[in-house]
Amino acid sequence: MKAVSKAELYRRLPSVDELLHAEELAESVSREGQASVADAARLVLARLREEISAGALQENQVALAVSGLAGAIEAQLRHDVSFSLKAVINASGVILHTNLGRAPLSGLALEHVQAASAAYSNLEYDLGTGERGKRDVHVDRLFKKLLSSSESSPQVSTIVVNNNAAAVLLALNSLAEGAEVIVSRGELVEIGGSFRIPDVMAKSNAILREVGTTNRTRVSDYERAINEKTKLLLRVHRSNFEITGFTEQPALAELVALSRKRSIPLMEDLGSGALFDLQTVGVRGEAGVLDSLRAGVDVVTYSGDKLLGGPQAGLLSGRADLIARMRSNSLFRALRVDKMIYAALEATLMAYVKRNYDHVPVLRMMGLSKQAIESRAEAVAAAVPKSKLRLEIVDGESVIGGGSAPSAVVPTRLLALTCQDLSADELAGCLRANNPSIIARVEQGRVLLDLRTVFPEQDATLIEAFRNIPE
Ligand SMILES: *Cc1c(COP(=O)(O)O)cnc(C)c1O
Numbered sequence: 251m252k253a254v255s256k257a258e259l260y261r262r263l264p265s266v267d268e269l270l271h272a273e274e275l276a277e278s279v280s281r282e283g284q285a286s287v288a289d290a291a292r293l294v295l296a297r298l299r300e301e302i303s304a305g306a307l308q309e310n311q312v313a314l315a316v317s318g319l320a321g322a323i324e325a326q327l328r329h330d331v332s333f334s335l336k337a338v339i340n341a342s343g344v345i346l347h348t349n350l351g352r353a354p355l356s357g358l359a360l361e362h363v364q365a366a367s368a369a370y371s372n373l374e375y376d377l378g379t380g381e382r383g384k385r386d387v388h389v390d391r392l393f394k395k396l397l398s399s400s401e402s403s404p405q406v407s408t409i410v411v412n413n414n415a416a417a418v419l420l421a422l423n424s425l426a427e428g429a430e431v432i433v434s435r436g437e438l439v440e441i442g443g444s445f446r447i448p449d450v451m452a453k454s455n456a457i458l459r460e461v462g463t464t465n466r467t468r469v470s471d472y473e474r475a476i477n478e479k480t481k482l483l484l485r486v487h488r489s490n491f492e493i494t495g496f497t498e499q500p501a502l503a504e505l506v507a508l509s510r511k512r513s514i515p516l517m518e519d520l521g522s523g524a525l526f527d528l529q530t531v532g533v534r535g536e537a538g539v540l541d542s543l544r545a546g547v548d549v550v551t552y553s554g555d556k557l558l559g560g561p562q563a564g565l566l567s568g569r570a571d572l573i574a575r576m577r578s579n580s581l582f583r584a585l586r587v588d589k590m591i592y593a594a595l596e597a598t599l600m601a602y603v604k605r606n607y608d609h610v611p612v613l614r615m616m617g618l619s620k621q622a623i624e625s626r627a628e629a630v631a632a633a634v635p636k637s638k639l640r641l642e643i644v645d646g647e648s649v650i651g652g653g654s655a656p657s658a659v660v661p662t663r664l665l666a667l668t669c670q671d672l673s674a675d676e677l678a679g680c681l682r683a684n685n686p687s688i689i690a691r692v693e694q695g696r697v698l699l700d701l702r703t704v705f706p707e708q709d710a711t712l713i714e715a716f717r718n719i720p721e
Contacts, residue, residue, distance in 0.1 A: 253436040254309045259302045261276040262312055264319065266291045274320035278327055290326040294319065338687040339708050343662060343700025345615050346652025348687065352555040353563070353652075354611045359560065365524045366593035373589045379494060386410060386577070388592050392599040396525055397540055397567055406543060407573035409566050410595065411585040414553040415445045417564030418519050420585055421549055422454035424480070424576040425515060429481035430459045434467035436493055437486040441521065441653065447486055457484070465493055469500040469508055476512055483509050485547075489521045489653035502537075506546035515548040515572060522651035523552020523565065525602055531616040533650060533658045539567060548572055554591075556652035559612040560598035611705075616650065616660065618702050624663040626701045630709055631665065634716045641716070648702045660702075667697040684715040 269275060270292045279287050298315055301307045307315070315322075340350050350566055366373075386409050393408035405513075411417050422431060431451060438460065440446045451458040458470035459480070461471040472483060483505060502518075509516035524538040538557075542550045549572050554563030564585075566576060576582055602611040608614050624643060629643040646664035667690075669677050674692045681688040681697070688711075691698045704712065 254430070256302055256305075259307065259309065259312050260299060260312070262316060263295055263298060263314065266295065269319065269323065274368075275323060278324055282327060282331060286327060287323065290323045290330055291319075294322045294326050296549075308681065324698075336686065337713060338689055340703040341681075341688055341690045341699035341701070341704055341712070343646070343648040343664070343691065343698075344439050344613050344651040345648060345703055346556050346650060347703075348652065350661075352553075353559045354610050355561060355594055356559075356598065356601065356611055358364065358485060358601065359594040360611055362597035363590045363593045367547060367590050368682055371589055371593075373592065385586070385589075385592060389595050389599060392596065392603055393565075393567060394609070396599065397542065397543055399544065405570065407570040409573055409577055409582065410554070410587050410591070411564040411566070411582065412587055413518070413562055414521060414523075414551055414564040415441075415450065416585040417551040417566050418447075418450050419454050420426040420564075420581050421517055421551055421566055421575050421578060422451060422456040424579045424693035425517070425549075425572060426454070426456040426481040428455060428457070430457045430475075430477070430479045431482045431484050432459045432461055432472050432475050432480060433484045433486065434462045434471070434499065435460050436462060436464050436467055436497075436499060437484075437488065439486055439488060439491070441489055446518075459461055464523035465496055467500065468498060469504040472500070473508055476514065480512075480514055483514055483516045485516065485518045487653065488655070489522045492655065500548065502542065502545045509548070510546070515569070517547070517549040517551070517568075518542050518547045520550050520552045522557045523550070524654075525606060526613065528557070528616075528650075528654075532660055533616075536654050536658055538701060543567065553653065554595055554598075557612070557650070557654060558598065560612040563587055563591055563595055602645075615702050620661050620663055623701050626706065626709055627663050627665050630701070630713055630716075633713045638721045639716060639719055640668045642666045642668075644698075646698065646700065648700050662700050662702050664698040665701070667699065667716075668695070669719065669721070677719070679713060680719050684711075684718070686711065687713065688715055 266288050270279060270288060275287060302312065326666050338350060340347060346352050365602045372383065374383050389410060390408050394405055397406040411420055417557055433447065438447050448458055459475050461467060461475045485502070485505060492498055505516055520539060520542060522536065524536060527538065528536045539550050539552060547568070549566060549568035552565050566573060598610060601607065627643050631643060634641055644664050644666045646662050647659040648662040650658040667677060672680065672697050674697050677697045678690050678692050701709070
C-alpha cells in the first residue's frame, strides 16, 4: 500500500470555519463565543500539522485525531479560559510560605481594596484643599500611631515601595550612593529568589565595606572601618539561617552608640518586620520593628507580607529627614505601589490600631492552640471512612517562615496520612491534583498536613479530598 502524502494528510484536516459550525462544538461556541473557540481550534490544528510535518502521524492516526478534534478543542478551551493563578489550600504548616503567596489577606483588607479601586479614590488628592495630595499619607498616619512612642521620638515616618528588596535598594541609593556602607561578613545574606546583599549594594551604587568574619564580628571592627567615605552602618537580619557555636555579633545598642558617636546613620534590614510581640505566641528572640526603632536604629526596612500579614510591599520606617531623602529620590517613583496595595495595607494596619489582631489571618493562625488544631484534626479523621487510607494524629511543629528565624516554630498536631497502594509522593500528588489543590509536606514516607494554615471552613474540602483518593 502506497503511503499517503503529507499534502493529502493536511487536506484531511477540517478548516477552522468548518469546526466552528460543527454540531459537537455548538455548545462551546454559545458558551465561550466564536473567537475563543476559533483560537483553541487554531492551536489544536497547528499541533496536528506539526506532527504531520514531522512524519509522526500515519493515515489512520490522522483519521483518529480528526474524529477526536471536538474533544481536543474543548480541552484546549478549558485550559485557555481558566485562570492560571488560583487559590490553594496550604496544609504545609508554613504560615508565611513565599511560594504560596506569603500572607493571606483579611476580608476587611479585601473589602477596602474593592471599595478603593472599583471606583475613583482620593489616592493623591487632598479633599480639604481640592489640591494634589501624597499617596503615602494614607498609611503614614497609621504607622505613626503604631511606631511612634515616647522612647522613639521624634516621630517616625514611613514610605511604601514594591517589596523589601526595593526598600533596601532605595535606602542604600538614597543614603550612600558612591559612598561606603559597613556590613558584617556574618550578615552578607542571600534571601531566597536571588536577593543578595552584595548584589543589591552594587545595584544601588553604594560600596560594600565588609568587616569581621563569618562567625564573629565586634563593634570595634565597625569602628576601625569608618572613614570619611562611610555614610551608613547596616545590620541585616539573618532571616533564613543561624550561626551557632563560636560566634559574636555586637548588640544593637553598641551599634547605635557607635552610630551616634560618629554621626553615621544606622539602618537595619529586618525583613520579617513584626508589628506585634511574637512572644505572645511563644516565639522568642525575634525583634519587632518597634524594638529596633526604640533601640535607636535610624531606618528599618521590612516586608508588608511577612509577619505584618498584609499585601506585598516594602516598608521604610525611621527618621523623618532620612525618609524624606528617599521620598525625593527618583527611584522612589519607579518603585512606588498601586492604590490596591495602599488599601490592603491601610486596612491591615487599622486592625493593629484597633488591636483586632484576630482580623489578620497570619496572626490568628500563629495564635491557634495545639488543642484547637488537634480537635479539628480529630474531626477530619473521624469523617473519613477507615479503609486503605490511614490517618493518624501526631506531634509536630508549624513554621512561621517568611524571614523570621528558622527556629521560629510553634508546636502543633499533624494529620499523618499513609496509603497501602500509594507512595507518600503519589499521595501528595493526588492531593495537589484536587480542585482546589491541597499542599502538604512529605516526611519519612508519610504525608503530613497541618491544619494551622488551613482555614477552618476548608476542613470539609480536605475530608472530601481524602474520601476521593483512589484506592
Ligand atoms: C525577606 C527579606 C528580604 C526581601 O524581602 P521581599 O519583601 O521578599 O523583597 C530582604 N531582607 C531580609 C532580611 C528578608 O528577610
